[in-house]
Amino acid sequence: MKRILAVLLAVLMLFTMASCGGNNEADELKVGFIFLHDENSTYDKNFIDAAVEACENMGVTMVQKTQIPESNACYDAAVELIESDGCDIIFADSFGHENFLLKAAAEYPDVQFCHATGTQAHTAGLDNFHNAFAHIYQGRYLAGVVAGMKLNEMIEAGTITADKAKMGYVGAFTFAEVMSGYTSFYLGAKSVCPSVTMDVKFTGSWYDEQLEKEAAQALIAGGCVLISQHADSMGAPTACETAGVPNVSYNGSTAAACPETFLISSRINWVPYFEYMITQVKNGAAIDVDWAGDLENGSVALTDLGTAVAAGTAEKLAEVEAGLKDGTVKVFDTATFTVNGEKIDSYTADVDTDDKFTPDTEAVANGIFEESKHRSAPYFDVRIDGITLLDEKY
Amino acid sequence: MSQNTKKHHEPLIHIVKRDDMVWWQAWGIRLAAIVLGVLLIGIVSAVLTGESFFEVYGIMFRGVFGRIFEGKTSMLWKFGQDTVILLCLGLAVAPAFKMKFWNCGAEGQALIGGLAAMFCMIQFGGKLPEWMLVPLVIVSSIIAGAIWGLIPAIFKARWNTNETLFTLMMNYVATQIIAYYVYIVGGGSNVINPVETGALPVIGKSQYLLNILIVAALTVAMHVYLKYSKQGYEITVVGESQNTARYIGINVKKVVLRTMMLSGAVCGIAGMLLVAGTDHSINKDTVGGQGFTAIMVAWLGQFNPFVMVLMSALIIFLRTGAAKVADSNMLNSSFADISVGLVILMLVGCEFFIQYSVRLRRAKKGVEA
Numbered sequence: 001m002k003r004i005l006a007v008l009l010a011v012l013m014l015f016t017m018a019s020c021g022g023n024n025e026a027d028e029l030k031v032g033f034i035f036l037h038d039e040n041s042t043y044d045k046n047f048i049d050a051a052v053e054a055c056e057n058m059g060v061t062m063v064q065k066t067q068i069p070e071s072n073a074c075y076d077a078a079v080e081l082i083e084s085d086g087c088d089i090i091f092a093d094s095f096g097h098e099n100f101l102l103k104a105a106a107e108y109p110d111v112q113f114c115h116a117t118g119t120q121a122h123t124a125g126l127d128n129f130h131n132a133f134a135h136i137y138q139g140r141y142l143a144g145v146v147a148g149m150k151l152n153e154m155i156e157a158g159t160i161t162a163d164k165a166k167m168g169y170v171g172a173f174t175f176a177e178v179m180s181g182y183t184s185f186y187l188g189a190k191s192v193c194p195s196v197t198m199d200v201k202f203t204g205s206w207y208d209e210q211l212e213k214e215a216a217q218a219l220i221a222g223g224c225v226l227i228s229q230h231a232d233s234m235g236a237p238t239a240c241e242t243a244g245v246p247n248v249s250y251n252g253s254t255a256a257a258c259p260e261t262f263l264i265s266s267r268i269n270w271v272p273y274f275e276y277m278i279t280q281v282k283n284g285a286a287i288d289v290d291w292a293g294d295l296e297n298g299s300v301a302l303t304d305l306g307t308a309v310a311a312g313t314a315e316k317l318a319e320v321e322a323g324l325k326d327g328t329v330k331v332f333d334t335a336t337f338t339v340n341g342e343k344i345d346s347y348t349a350d351v352d353t354d355d356k357f358t359p360d361t362e363a364v365a366n367g368i369f370e371e372s373k374h375r376s377a378p379y380f381d382v383r384i385d386g387i388t389l390l391d392e393k394y
Numbered sequence: 395m396s397q398n399t400k401k402h403h404e405p406l407i408h409i410v411k412r413d414d415m416v417w418w419q420a421w422g423i424r425l426a427a428i429v430l431g432v433l434l435i436g437i438v439s440a441v442l443t444g445e446s447f448f449e450v451y452g453i454m455f456r457g458v459f460g461r462i463f464e465g466k467t468s469m470l471w472k473f474g475q476d477t478v479i480l481l482c483l484g485l486a487v488a489p490a491f492k493m494k495f496w497n498c499g500a501e502g503q504a505l506i507g508g509l510a511a512m513f514c515m516i517q518f519g520g521k522l523p524e525w526m527l528v529p530l531v532i533v534s535s536i537i538a539g540a541i542w543g544l545i546p547a548i549f550k551a552r553w554n555t556n557e558t559l560f561t562l563m564m565n566y567v568a569t570q571i572i573a574y575y576v577y578i579v580g581g582g583s584n585v586i587n588p589v590e591t592g593a594l595p596v597i598g599k600s601q602y603l604l605n606i607l608i609v610a611a612l613t614v615a616m617h618v619y620l621k622y623s624k625q626g627y628e629i630t631v632v633g634e635s636q637n638t639a640r641y642i643g644i645n646v647k648k649v650v651l652r653t654m655m656l657s658g659a660v661c662g663i664a665g666m667l668l669v670a671g672t673d674h675s676i677n678k679d680t681v682g683g684q685g686f687t688a689i690m691v692a693w694l695g696q697f698n699p700f701v702m703v704l705m706s707a708l709i710i711f712l713r714t715g716a717a718k719v720a721d722s723n724m725l726n727s728s729f730a731d732i733s734v735g736l737v738i739l740m741l742v743g744c745e746f747f748i749q750y751s752v753r754l755r756r757a758k759k760g761v762e763a
Binding site for chain 1: 457717
């Protein structure tokens with residue numbers, strides 16, 4: 001028994017000694033990142049890569065916590081990053097982290113909390129809690145233009161007739177972020193191919209490779225000649241490559257896995273936001289309550305075009321991109337779409353979060369639906385003509 | 395008889411069953427296995443990360459306890475919370491496993507318990523006074539967990555279905571029900587916003603204190619139940635031999651049903667502690683796979699609740715510490731699972747040396763004597 005006690009004591013001393021070493025650096029800025037999964041998820045990889053890059057550029061220390069579920073574990077992770085690692089800024093990357101991050105933000109008023117994709121900062125009444133997103137619908141719109149060009153090529157080649165130009169879209173949930181995404185994609189395609197229609201299928205999950213694959217296959221079987229998706233796995237791109245159907249992907253290029261069918265992909269580049277948030281804290285300035293980056297500052301990024309795109313796509317893309325940047329092209333211009341056959345002049349969107357999704361804010365001004373203006377996260381959830389939702393169970 | 399001079403071809407290694415080991419020898423071997431496993435983690439980490447061997451343990455310690463020497467206790471509370479939740483699930487499966495009923499459904503039973511708590515908190519929040527609502531939340535989650543545990547037991551008792559498969563499947567059913575409920579309440583956001591009505595009160599300095607006290611009480615109660623109660627004895631007998639149990643007049647079916655109800659009920663408590671005590675919300679990751687880790691806790695603790703406390707603490711320490719090593723070196727998060735796996739492998743492996751002794755071939759002289 002004595003011997004066991006001695007061993008235990010020795011182990012304890014070892015820990016104590018080891019834990020006393022190091023960790024006494026100067027007061028340099030530390031940024032703590034909370035990630036839902038790890039680099040194996042395309043969604044989180046996008047954040048992790050940006051965090052590494054931004055912290056390196058700004059010369060600050062990055063501390064990360066991966067695999068943090070949307071539970072109290074997120075609160076615990078924030079507390080650990082603050083108390084144990086001494087972080088000055090906490091960033092979390094998943095929608096469901098928000099409530100638990102808010103809890104920590106209320107307890108640590110001296111630490112800045114930044115949360116991607118969240119919706120509550122503008123109503124939470126905390127000075128140190130901020131939301132961020134990007135005008136990603138601009139990227140989707142541009143990807144839609146590439147898709148429309150491809151459809152036009154098929155029509156000209158006689159592969160399909162103009163009325164058969166139907167696209168398919170695999171979405172996660174009937175949720176504003178997804179609806180804003182597929183609608184902007186559709187409008188982009190429609191701007192170059194007026195006869196286009198679109199079917200949307202929902203999987204009820206942000207990441208389910210099998211379901212996404214099956215949804216893509218069902219859409220292809222239903223006559224869709226081009227597929228895009230808003231979900232994080234390789235399910236839909238792989239199904240398209242197998243079936244030889246052109247695919248517009250999301251969150252990064254799938255050209256390596258799908259060389260024959262990959263057209264383009266859009267993604268949010270988080271480096272500008274991370275650099276912004278670090279700069280503000282360094283200068284002791286306030287971080288915007290809601291921050292939404294765009295094409296102009298590099299937050300909305302497009303990958304290189306795939307080899308399968310139609311001729312002349314690059315030129316057209318550059319033209320529309322310039323238009324979006326200088327404001328001559330508006331994605332949600334109410335003149336370009338109808339709802340039940342009629343143009344809309346007014347729409348009350350659900351901007352302030354509540355349990356019932358109550359619409360509360362007028363979003364249309366001067367004939368434009370102003371997306372991501374009243375808060376950074378998308379709130380466009382208008383059901384426009386030309387898009388058919390095949391299943392609304394989610 | 396004189397023919398007995400026939401040469402024995404003795405193999406180099408003998409494996410002999412042993413039953414002469416004193417309890418402290420057995421635990422000495424287990425402790426050695428743990429130390430060996432922890433050393434292995436240090437070596438593997440040092441090789442993978444380039445940190446020095448000792449610094450690895452420093453990082454692990456800081457990852458678990460934070461700056462405890464500077465008087466910051468939040469991490470210690472979190473360590474306590476993580477330990478008691480795992481322990482609570484371990485306590486839940488222990489009676490079932492002791493009875494040799496392979497309850498692999500702790501995850502689902504806890505989720506359903508949590509769901510019942512969440513349902514009451516949302517449905518009756520604001521309609522019932524808190525002094526009625528909180529007990530309702532607690533009782534309903536216990537009942538829900540018990541029912542979820544009872545279902546596979548009924549099928550086992552009636553039709554002798556395979557309980558391992560059945561309880562496993564029940565986990566998936568529970569997960570899907572939760573996913574559906576989250577969708578009904580939270581819509582496409584896939585999130586249920588925290589509900590404060592019906593939540594367990596916060597006592598003392600930390601929100602985790604109440605959870606820790608409840609599980610501490612549960613640990614003592616389970617120890618008394620298993621060791622000193624008649625029902626606990628029946629569980630032991632059924633686990634040793636069902637025929638013996640029948641012979642001495644124990645109603646085996648009844649014991650199976652009752653024990654699984656208990657197992658599910660305690661899982662329900664774990665789910666309630668997570669939902670009403672901590673998260674105030676639910677999703678399908680609320681239990682986070684700990685229902686499976688709990689099986690290791692029960693086995694490694696030899697169904698002794700007090701040893702299980704140590705085992706839970708060990709597993710949580712290793713998991714949290716190794717996750718810190720991985721995060722601070724940008725390693726993949728699976729590193730934490732691998733580390734815990736190494737120690738568990740050592741612990742399971744060392745049971746061989748407790749059950750059997752290995753003897754080398756004895757020298758010729760000895761045989762002839």
